[in-house]
Amino acid sequence: MAPLLVRAKPLDVPAVEFLDGDGATKSLADFKGKVVLLNIWASWCVPCREEMPALDKLEAELGGKDFAVVAVNIDKGGADKARAFLAETGVTHLGLYTDPTGKLFAALKAVGMPTTLVLDRDGKEIGRLVGPADWSAPEARRVVEAAVAARASDAS
Numbered sequence: 001m002a003p004l005l006v007r008a009k010p011l012d013v014p015a016v017e018f019l020d021g022d023g024a025t026k027s028l029a030d031f032k033g034k035v036v037l038l039n040i041w042a043s044w045c046v047p048c049r050e051e052m053p054a055l056d057k058l059e060a061e062l063g064g065k066d067f068a069v070v071a072v073n074i075d076k077g078g079a080d081k082a083r084a085f086l087a088e089t090g091v092t093h094l095g096l097y098t099d100p101t102g103k104l105f106a107a108l109k110a111v112g113m114p115t116t117l118v119l120d121r122d123g124k125e126i127g128r129l130v131g132p133a134d135w136s137a138p139e140a141r142r143v144v145e146a147a148v149a150a151r152a153s154d155a156s
Contacts, residue, residue, distance in 0.1 A: 003129070004143060010124035013117070014107045018072050021079060021096030028123050031068055035147045036119040037135070039071040040105055043085040045113040047132035052089045054136040058144065060093040061136075066148045069135075072097040074105050118147055 017027050028036065039055055041048035052071070059069040071094050073082035078100050086096065099105075108117065111130055118127035126147060133140060 004118075004133075005128045007126050007128075010120055010122070010126050013119060013123055013125050016099075016104050016107050018097050018099040018104055019079070021083070023079070026097065028070075028119065031070060031119075032123055033121050034065070035067045035121060035144065036117075036123075037067075037069045037144065038108075038117040038119055039069065040108065040110050040113070040115045041071055041073055042075050042113055043073065043077070043081055044075070048114045049085075049089060051114060051132040051135060052086070052091055052094075054134050054140075056089075056091040056093050057136040058140065062141070062144055062148075063093065067144060069094055070097060071095075072099050072104055074099050074102050076100055076102070118143065120147060120150070
């Protein structure tokens with residue numbers, strides 16, 4: 001797994017909007033209460049293509065009431081291009097999210113493709129990784145499980 005920058009203090013994340021597979025507007029606030037692995041990707045990004053099946057596996061194994069992988073496509077081509085990409089890469093567990101405006105990439109100060117943010121249950125950034133990662137690897141799973149457990153233990 002590439003180096004994950006862990007934040008010493010959770011950072012606020014700007015309010016950003018994107019579209020779901022039906023064209024409805026979504027925001028990160030829709031996922032409040034869950035730990036979110038927010039992945040920004042594009043169909044032309046070779047490392048994105050390579051990591052997408054691992055993100056899908058992570059969502060299949062850990063996704064639910066406490067965790068979600070939110071992979072947002074930033075292609076200008078819209079939902080059809082992103083939908084075809086997900087089908088080509090064998091993705092079946094990830095939701096289809098797109099940002100054809102490209103504003104998400106700039107708002108989150110992404111500097112490369114793919115960029116992945118780990119957000120706590122309050123929607124604050126607790127980690128960031130620029131570049132691809134094997135999100136199905138044990139160390140990636142431990143990152144997610146630790147983020148989920150951190151808040152659960154804070155609440156008790």
